[in-house]
Amino acid sequence: MSTRRRLSNSCIIASVLSLLIGPTNGATVSSTPAQTFSGVGGSGAWWPMDLFHFPEAARQNLSDLLFSATGLGLSSYRWNIGGGGVNVSNPVRAPETFYVAPGVYDWNKDAQGVYFLNAAAKRGVPSLTAFVNSAPAPMTAGKTSCNSQFVTGSGAAYGTFLADVLSHFRGQGINISYISPMNEPDSSFGPSPCGQEGMQVVPNQRAEVVRELYKALSAKGLQGTVGILADESSSLSNARNEYASWLPQVINQVAALVHHTYDFPSDDSYASYASNVRSLFPGKITWMSEVCCSLGNADGSGRGWSQGYDPTIKNALMFSGMVFQSFLVANEPHYDDGLIYYDSQYAQNGNFQLYLTKHFWTFKHFGNFVKPGSQRHEITGSDANRSTLAVSTSTTYNIIAMNPGNSDTTLTLTFPDATCAGQAFRTSASEDFATVAGAARSGNNWVLSLRAMSLTTFVFNRRSC
Incomplete structure (x- = not known):
């Protein structure tokens, strides 16, 4: 079915917060890599x-x-x-x-x-x-x-x-x-x-x-x-x-x-x-x-x-x-x-x-x-495993999370080792890979804000803050 043209026009890329912007879904990142990309x-x-x-x-x-x-x-x-x-x-x-x-x-x-x-x-x-x-x-x-x-x-x-x-x-x-x-x-x-x-x-x-x-x-x-x-x-x-x-x-x-x-x-x-x-x-x-x-x-x-x-x-x-x-x-x-x-x-x-x-x-x-060489880690809990990807390198965890719904939501995430939130990047109807606020700490967890109809990457450094 290659009857399309690539790159062409016919076919040629916290708790209070959760109360304010919608439901919270909890999830845990596995310590064991599931695959290598x-x-x-x-x-x-x-x-x-x-x-x-x-x-x-x-x-x-x-x-x-x-x-x-x-x-x-x-x-x-x-x-x-x-x-x-x-x-x-x-x-x-x-x-x-x-x-x-x-x-x-x-x-x-x-x-x-x-x-x-x-x-x-x-x-x-x-x-x-x-x-x-x-x-x-x-x-x-x-x-x-x-x-x-x-x-x-x-x-x-x-x-x-x-x-x-x-x-x-x-x-x-x-x-x-x-x-x-x-x-x-x-x-x-x-x-x-x-x-x-x-x-x-x-x-x-x-x-x-x-x-x-x-x-x-x-x-x-x-x-x-x-x-x-x-x-x-x-x-x-x-x-x-x-x-x-x-x-x-x-x-x-x-x-x-x-x-x-x-x-x-x-x-x-x-x-x-x-x-x-x-x-x-x-x-x-x-x-x-x-x-x-x-x-x-x-x-x-x-x-x-x-x-x-x-x-x-x-x-x-x-x-x-x-x-x-x-x-x-x-x-x-x-x-x-x-x-x-x-x-x-x-x-x-x-x-x-x-x-x-x-x-x-x-x-x-x-x-x-x-x-x-980067590795994927399983995410368990709620339904995050079908819309959230945890990718690790030797120094970072990169969480790519999609919210295809019409309401803002959050994801509460727990990591297997020490992490410190860094930058985040979001693509939405009004943003193109825009730099946005990173995840917020909530005890031993991190809260990731997911805007409606968006894809966001949250960067975490693999070290204590």
């Missing part, structure tokens, strides 16, 4: 094709908004390796391919995507992933970049192509650490002419793709430094129904099981998927790598695929709920999203403005405070 990121499709043509100042501004600490501070970035765009009617979704012939490449292609890949690398984004919607057109069944299928027996050639691309860019100092050879392989994105690139890889072909890619990486000595991600199914239901038929053959060659959530799953459905993966593939992590373009309510009701546009806090909190769902319900350590908009008619009207929605500002809470 690996990244919060965004995807480079399809917006680089347009944004590359913006003035250099705008491109640099965008790169800072995405990758610098003053912006989202993303710790992960997905770069799209193009298939050449053959039979794709929308040029924005038809990235160039480096492939010329077996072993022959034109590294001047895809200047658009490479520009922002470089921008991420230069700003120190620690996790860079290359992902593919379609193999180079000459390798597919229909010799096109969409409405076609992977050819059984071509895995060695395809794997060699991808390994050569990775080797080239790593040699340029761009240390891509993951490769995803299939992106929504459940669809070819036909009929032709297509709206975007896509290559169907049916389940009984997917083991070949992974196995031959692993061999190609091994031939270049990259098998220990570049992990293979699979299979980026468009929905949890597709992933769950298809894993068992092919994944056991190559599970030891897969670094993580990566999926999209265009089925906008319920908590029960997400938990069932995670439980199924743990049962079939113990110790193998999953993460969510792509979703966008949903309308709905702050409490998560009404979610579903659409191409509507809602820049308000309501939509931002709905998507924040999906981040909480991935981290808390499925225990996933990695999440990717997309959330800046621009005018797709820029070439005609000269409008190079970037539009920051409330979704950008709420996602900044996760990008700034959920860093690789």
